Amino acid sequence: MDPRGLARAHGVFNVLGGAWPLFHRRSFEVVFGPKADEWLQYTVAGLLVTSGLSQLRASRTPEGVRHAARTGVSTAAVLLAVDLVYVPKGRIAPTYLLDALMEAGRLVAWYRCGRASMDGAGH
Numbered sequence: 001m002d003p004r005g006l007a008r009a010h011g012v013f014n015v016l017g018g019a020w021p022l023f024h025r026r027s028f029e030v031v032f033g034p035k036a037d038e039w040l041q042y043t044v045a046g047l048l049v050t051s052g053l054s055q056l057r058a059s060r061t062p063e064g065v066r067h068a069a070r071t072g073v074s075t076a077a078v079l080l081a082v083d084l085v086y087v088p089k090g091r092i093a094p095t096y097l098l099d100a101l102m103e104a105g106r107l108v109a110w111y112r113c114g115r116a117s118m119d120g121a122g123h
Contacts, residue, residue, distance in 0.1 A: 003113045004059050007068035010106055011055030014075060018048025033093030051075050069110055076106040 001009075021028040022045045025038075035041045055071050058064035083100035086092045 007059035010072040011052040014052030018045045021045045076103040
């Protein structure tokens with residue numbers, strides 16, 4: 001996949017994933033379980049929306065693609081780590097393992113785009 005396309009796709013996913021609990025918390029909690037700390041849910045959602053918007057805006061230039069890649073890889077790695085640590089501890093619902101698979105897939109996609117999108121060469 002083209003790094004620009006991946007940057008846009010990842011940005012859209014982060015915006016939509018972050019917006020979901022902000023706009024319809026009840027349906028989000030049906031899938032991912034009830035949340036005791038609303039403020040934490042809203043904080044993570046807001047960070048995902050802003051991360052995604054940053055990726056979308058940045059993906060227009062070569063330097064922007066590198067920025068979007070760094071943002072995407074960092075975001076996916078953190079979310080994957082949280083999923084893999086807190087599902088086994090029973091702190092978050094097992095459905096977060098689906099998110100873990102998606103985050104791992106995003107990391108693989110960025111890897112396959114090559115280091116060019118991360119280190120300044122290429123596109």
